[in-house]
Amino acid sequence: MPGQDNGFVVFSGVQKSYDGKILVVKDLNLSIAKGEFLTMLGPSGSGKTTCLMMLAGFETATQGEILLGGKPINNIPPHKREIGMVFQNYALFPHMTVAENLAFPLQVRSMSKVEQEEKVNHILDMVQMSSFGNRRPGQLSGGQQQRIALARALVFEPELVLMDEPLGALDKQLREHMQFEIKHLHERLGITVVYVTHDQTEALTMSDRVAVFNDGIIQQLDAPDTLYEAPNNSFVAQFIGENNTLAGTIEAFEGDFTKVRLDNDQVISAKAVNVSEVGEKTLISIRPERAETEEGRFPPGTQLISGEVMEFIYMGDVFRTRIKVGNNENFIVKSRNSPAQTRFQPGEKVTLGCLKEDCRALDYHTVAHEDLT
Numbered sequence: 001m002p003g004q005d006n007g008f009v010v011f012s013g014v015q016k017s018y019d020g021k022i023l024v025v026k027d028l029n030l031s032i033a034k035g036e037f038l039t040m041l042g043p044s045g046s047g048k049t050t051c052l053m054m055l056a057g058f059e060t061a062t063q064g065e066i067l068l069g070g071k072p073i074n075n076i077p078p079h080k081r082e083i084g085m086v087f088q089n090y091a092l093f094p095h096m097t098v099a100e101n102l103a104f105p106l107q108v109r110s111m112s113k114v115e116q117e118e119k120v121n122h123i124l125d126m127v128q129m130s131s132f133g134n135r136r137p138g139q140l141s142g143g144q145q146q147r148i149a150l151a152r153a154l155v156f157e158p159e160l161v162l163m164d165e166p167l168g169a170l171d172k173q174l175r176e177h178m179q180f181e182i183k184h185l186h187e188r189l190g191i192t193v194v195y196v197t198h199d200q201t202e203a204l205t206m207s208d209r210v211a212v213f214n215d216g217i218i219q220q221l222d223a224p225d226t227l228y229e230a231p232n233n234s235f236v237a238q239f240i241g242e243n244n245t246l247a248g249t250i251e252a253f254e255g256d257f258t259k260v261r262l263d264n265d266q267v268i269s270a271k272a273v274n275v276s277e278v279g280e281k282t283l284i285s286i287r288p289e290r291a292e293t294e295e296g297r298f299p300p301g302t303q304l305i306s307g308e309v310m311e312f313i314y315m316g317d318v319f320r321t322r323i324k325v326g327n328n329e330n331f332i333v334k335s336r337n338s339p340a341q342t343r344f345q346p347g348e349k350v351t352l353g354c355l356k357e358d359c360r361a362l363d364y365h366t367v368a369h370e371d372l373t
Contacts, residue, residue: 007031014064026216042213084153084161099133234365237285264326270359281364288334290358302353
């Protein structure tokens with residue numbers, strides 16, 4: 001991705017406080033490339049929505065500068081920023097037809113009736129709603145209303161579209177369908193999208209890059225696969241996808257790896273990611289699909305960990321085995337459904353296998369540690 005010096009959207013040293021004391025956004029430096037789909041992901045209160053509202057112009061930065069297309073926009077009112085917005089609650093005018101809702105942004109820009117009609121028809125066709133122009137929002141399903149809200153944000157052809165939890169009100173199946181619709185629209189139109197969500201699946205499915213927020217700070221900014229495969233701290237490892245953690249103490253460093261003594265006194269090797277010295281506490285991060293319970297499938301170099309089966313769960317396409325390892329009773333192994341898979345019983349002793357390359361030694365994050373008990 002292009003660097004900050006040629007970003008289309010740039011946050012430079014941006015801070016935000018509502019009371020003059022507590023910063024909800026802390027020294028944000030972020031560059032978004034033209035045509036990029038960037039998602040701001042994080043728990044409630046992490047600062048992601050505040051960043052979006054500052055970019056939209058609905059909130060004012062306490063400190064720092066926001067640039068759009070190389071020009072400062074801090075003092076430009078929202079309606080003059082030429083930014084499309086999509087909200088969770090659709091924000092459609094109930095007394096207007098679909099076509100009138102879509103024409104409204106064009107009317108305020110003083111476009112001719114002919115041009116309005118042409119653009120409305122084009123965008124309705126693009127979101128596959130051509131036959132719904134004369135209906136009112138109350139006559140549409142939730143998914144249809146969200147398509148129209150999306151169409152209204154795109155109809156005046158903005159270069160930047162902001163989306164704030166736009167799929168939060170939809171049911172699971174429709175939400176997943178709309179994720180791909182938005183992703184494909186972005187690819188076809190080449191617009192820049194800044195998307196806010198607390199849904200990890202949305203972020204991983206749709207984005208070019210994801211900025212993971214916590215406590216007003218970007219914890220990690222990376223492509224979805226990097227975030228999942230290579231989290232750089234315990235918060236990101238716990239927040240992105242499903243994750244196992246094993247508490248331990250650093251005993252030695254061996255190149256890029258470290259020897260860790262677990263709380264059950266076993267010693268394993270892990271990639272040294274966010275640890276620095278012998279004697280330091282750490283949390284080992286291991287994804288459920290990177291651990292194995294079938295000894296016949298252990299590849300060369302597998303390191304072994306003993307455990308006790310707590311629960312075996314059939315989930316159709318996969319089996320989930322919950323295992324007690326040391327003080328952690330919730331170590332999950334996810335296995336593909338196959339006739340060869342052993343169906344364990346609670347209380348069975350089991351040997352886990354994992355490669356040291358799939359184990360990451362991260363900071364001993366107190367929240368993550370409390371989640372283990």
